[in-house]
Amino acid sequence: MDECTVTFFPQNTTVNVEKGTSLLEAVSQAHITINNLCGGDGICGRCKMIVREGEVSGGITEKLTRDEIKRGFVLACMTYVKSDLVVEIPEETLAKEKKKADKEADRFRDFEQTLLSEEFMPSPLTVKLNIELEKPSLANNTADHERLGEAICKKLEVFCSMQMGLKIMKRLPEILRKNDFRVTVTLGMRKNVGEIMNVEGGNTADSNYMVIVDMGTTTIVAHLVDANTLKTIDAKAIFNSQGIYGREVTRRMISAEKRGDEELQKLLVLDINRLINALTEDKNVSLKDITAIVCAGNTAMGHFLLGLPTYNIRRNPYVATSVEPPPLRAAEVGIQINPRGLLYSLPGISAWVGSDVTAGILATGMYERDQISLLVDIGTNGEIVIGNKEWLVAVSASAGPALEGASVACGMRAESGAIERVYIENGDIKYSTIGGKQPKGICGSGIIDAVAALLKKRYINRSGNFILNSSECIETIKGVQSFILSSINGNRGKGIFITESDIENVITAKAAIYGAMKILLKRLDLDFSDINKFFIAGAFGNYINIENAIVIGLLPDIDRGKFEFVGNTSIRGAKMVAFYQEAFQKITSIRRATTYYDLMGAHDYVEEFQKALFLPHTDIEEFSRTSFD
C-alpha cells in the first residue's frame, strides 16, 4: 500500500491516504466540511481546491474556467492523489453555512402551532411531573423508590410498571430530603414500561421539550416542540452532511462498508446536534430540558442514526437490520439533549420503505379511511402507498435529489433568496424568490415550474432538450446548453440558469416516481381514477404548483379536487407519536399491516419508467385533460 500525506491549508491539517484516493475523500478524512451538493459526481462544481505542491491525476472539467485551471484549481471529487500534496481550500469552498443550521428556513417554519388530535388523549412519550410526596413517618415508612413510584401512579391515574436506573436510585434519598420531598420527575415510556429518567429538586415541570426530526437523504428538518402545550416552537433545516459520501443512500451505504458505520453516523448526529443547538439557542431552551427526540426517515437513514449495518439493505433480497428498533438513550448515539433523554426511532416497513412513510400513513389517516387513498412522498426516494383501512401497500422508487434543489447546477434549498416560482407572464418567463430577495439559486418547486415553463414555451422538446434558437436566453455555459433565468451585472454565467442536465435529472426523478405509481396500481388492478384521495407529502410538497407538476408528468392528470397537500408528514406523524402514546401503538400496527412491494422484483418497472422519460409521458393521452399553453 502506497501512502501519501495531504496537507490542507489554511487549516494546516494533514492526513495519510492511499495513493489514488480522491481529494474529496481526503478532505472528509481531515474532517473539514466543504460545499458539495452532488455527492462527488462532478456535477455541482462546488468542491474547488488549489493544488499548491505535489502531483495529482484527473481534475480538469468544464466546471472550471480556463483561468482557474491555470491557477491550479481542481474539483476535489474528480482529482486523485499521486504524491504528497499541499492543497489550499479557497474561502468559498468551505461550507460556512453548513456549520450552522439555517436560521431562515421559512418554509420549514410553516407548521401548525399546536397539533391537537381529536382521536387520542394527550400523553407525551416523556412527561415531567411535579410531585409532593408524603414525608416518611413510622406510620408510613415505605421505601423512597416505591414511595415515588406510588405517587407517580397516583398522579398519572394509571398503574404502570416503572423502572429506574441505578445511578438515580443511588442519589434518590438525598434528592428527596434536600428538597423536602418536593421534586420533579421526568418519566419516559419504553414500550409498556415507564422509566423514571430523572428526579430533580423543585418544580421544573413547565420546561419539557422534545425535538422531532425528519432525516431526509438530502434535507434534515428538526422541530422543537413543547411537550406540555403540544405547541411547535420553532423549526430549522439543513442539507444532510452525508451528501459528501453520495447523493443517494446507496452510495453512502457503500462508503459505510468501506469506512465503518460510525463515520456516516457521526455526520448525521453532528447535523442533528447542529439543528438542536440552533433551535435551543434561538429560543433560550436548555438542552437538559429536552427529554426526548423522535426521528423518522428512510430505513437507511434510520440505520445510519443508530450505527446499524446497512450491508444487506442494498443487496438482494434487501433486508434491513431492524425496522422497529427499541427506544434508546439519545446519548448512546451521541445526540446532545438531556443526558438521560430518550431517542425514539419510529418503525418503518422494509429496507426501502422507512418510518417517514409509516408516519405519513399515520398523519394522513389513510389507514382508517373506507375509500382508497394514494400517498406520494416526494424526496430523494419517492415512496408511494396505496390503501385503505383494510389494506396498505407501499413501494419505493429512487428519484434522486433534483426535486429538492440538489444535483442541479444552481440548485439550493428552499430558503431566503431561492427562486420558488417560475411562470409565464405576457409571454415572458418570470420568477419570484422566497422573501422577495435577490435570487441566489433555484429550489425544487422553482425547478418544476421552470421545466414546465420551458416546455410550454416550447424552448425544450418532450425529451427535455433545448430547441435550437427558440430563445435568446439559451446559451452554452461551461459547455452545456442552459437557459438563463437571471444574470448578475449582465454576466449570465454568474447568474441563475438551468442546464440540459438539470432538466434530465428532473425528468429522471419524475419518471421514477410516476413509473412506480403505475406499477403499484397495475399490481392492485386499479387505475388512477380509483383513487379517492391523492396525498402529496414532502418537505416542499405544499409549494408544488400542481398544474406544472402535471405538465411535466410528475403527478397524474386526474380530478384536481382529489389532490391534497399534506406537507412534511414525516414530521407530522412523528409529532403525533411524540404527543400521543396511542399514536405510537397505531404506527406500530401500521408498520405490521403494510405490505411492501419491491420494484426490484417488477419485470415491467423499467418499461414504465422509460415511458415516463418524456414530458409529460410517452402516452400523451394519459394527460389529455392538461393544457400545455
Next chain:
Amino acid sequence: MDECTVTFFPQNTTVNVEKGTSLLEAVSQAHITINNLCGGDGICGRCKMIVREGEVSGGITEKLTRDEIKRGFVLACMTYVKSDLVVEIPEETLAKEKKKADKEADRFRDFEQTLLSEEFMPSPLTVKLNIELEKPSLANNTADHERLGEAICKKLEVFCSMQMGLKIMKRLPEILRKNDFRVTVTLGMRKNVGEIMNVEGGNTADSNYMVIVDMGTTTIVAHLVDANTLKTIDAKAIFNSQGIYGREVTRRMISAEKRGDEELQKLLVLDINRLINALTEDKNVSLKDITAIVCAGNTAMGHFLLGLPTYNIRRNPYVATSVEPPPLRAAEVGIQINPRGLLYSLPGISAWVGSDVTAGILATGMYERDQISLLVDIGTNGEIVIGNKEWLVAVSASAGPALEGASVACGMRAESGAIERVYIENGDIKYSTIGGKQPKGICGSGIIDAVAALLKKRYINRSGNFILNSSECIETIKGVQSFILSSINGNRGKGIFITESDIENVITAKAAIYGAMKILLKRLDLDFSDINKFFIAGAFGNYINIENAIVIGLLPDIDRGKFEFVGNTSIRGAKMVAFYQEAFQKITSIRRATTYYDLMGAHDYVEEFQKALFLPHTDIEEFSRTSFD
C-alpha cells in the same frame, strides 16, 4: 488532621490513616483480609497482629496471653494508631480460607435436587432458545431484528414485547449469516418486557445456568442451578467478608457512611464472585453460560449489593432506598457471570424485613393457607411473619450472630469438624461433629444444644451464669468462666469451650426473637395456641433440636407437631422465582400485601425482651409442658 503511615508486612503494603484509626480499619484499607468473626468487638480474639515499630494505644486484652503481650501482640480491633507504624500480620491471622468458598459446606449441599412446582408452569427468568430462522428471500425480506423477534414469539407461543441492546443489534446481521440463520438466543425477563440478551451461533441452549444467592449478614450461600432441568447442581457458603465492618448490619451501615457504599459493595460482590467461581470450577460450568443471578437477603444486604445508600435504614423512621429494585445487568455491580447476564434482587417489605422474608412466605406457601401460620427465620436478624391468605404481618428483631456460630469464642460455621450436637448420655455431656471429624469449633445447633445441656445438668442457672463447683469441666479461661467441651492433648485452653459471655450472647439472641414473637401475637390479639403451623427457617434451621430450643426458650412450648423445618427458604423462594415467572409475580404481590410492624414503635418490646432473658423465660409457666431433666 494528623496522618500516619502504617506498613503491613509480609505484604509490604502501606496506607495513610488518621491518628486514632484502629489497626482493623487500617488493614481493611490496605485490602488485606484477616480473620475476624466478631466484627471488631474484641470478642473473637482472631485479629492478632504484632506491632514492630511505632506507638499504639489500647490493645491489651484478656484474649492475649502474657507471652503474646510480651512479644508485641495486639488485637487489631482494640488497637489505635499513634504514630507511623510497622505491623506484622502473623500467618494464622490471615484469612486464608476466606480466599475461597468453602468446598465442604455439606450442610449447604443439602438441597432438593429438583425444585418442581405443582402450582406454576416452568418459565425461567432467563431462557436459551435454539432457533432456525427462515432465510430471507424477496418473498420474505423481513428485517433481521423483527425476523428474530417473530421467531422467538412463535417458539415461546406467546406474544411479548422484546428489547434488544444496540450492541447486539449491530452484530446481528453478521451473526445470522455466518451461522446460516441457526442461532441460540438468550432471553431475559425484565418485568413485562423480554430482552434479547445474547445471540450466538450454533446450539448452546443446553447450557443455561443461574446462581441463586442468600445474602446473609453472617453467611452467604450460593446455589448453582440448571435453568433447563430446574436441578440444583451444587451449593457453597462462606462467611460474609463484610464482617470486618461489624457483626450486625447497623455497624456496617455506619462504615458505609464513612467509607462510601462502594467499599461494602465491593466486599459482598467479591464474596459472591468467589462462590460463583468455586461452584463453576468444580462443575466445569463456563461463566458465560450463567445468564442470571437471583439474590435474596435482608434489606441492608440488598442495598450493599446495589451500592444504594443505607443512611435512612438505621434512622427513625427507618426508610429504605428501594425494596423493589428493577432487574439490572449483573456486570453493573461487578458480578462476573455472562457480561449481559441479569441480576434480580428480590422485593422485600421494609427497611428491616427483606427479600429473604418474602422468599420465605413464598416458599412456605403461608400466603395461601386458610389457617394462621408463623414463620421465624433465625439469622443475625430474626424475622417473624404471622398470617394467612388474607393478611400477613412481619417484624424484625436484632438477634446477633451467636445462633450462627459467630461471636462465640469457639464458634464456627456449620462445616466439617464443627460440633453440631451436644447431648447428655449416662449423665455426661457428649458431642458429635459434622463428618465425625476432630472437633474444630462449635456451630449454631451445637451451641443451642450445649446451653440446654448445661441448664439441664444445672451447671448454669436460669440467668446463664455458671454455678460454682457444679462441674469439674468449668474453668477460667483467659479470665472468663468456661465449660470445656473438648481439650487438645490435655490443654483445655486450646480445646473447644463455651464461655459465660457466649451463653449471654445466645440468651440475648433468643430473647430478641421470642420477645418479638410475643409482641406480634399481642398486637394481633393472638396466642401461640392460635398458630396452626410454625415454620422454622434459616440456613441451619433443619439442624436445631426442637426440644433443646424450647428448653432455652428460643421456641415456644407448643404442640410439637405444629413445628415444621423449612430450611433455607430464602434460597428456596429465590429458586422458585428463578424457575417460575409466575412466582415472581406472586412474590411481588406478597411484598405489597405484607404489613410491616416496627418494633421501634412498640413501647412494650423491651419488657418482653427482658422477660425472655431467662432460661427459658421469666414466666416459667409458659414452658410448663417442657421437661428439664
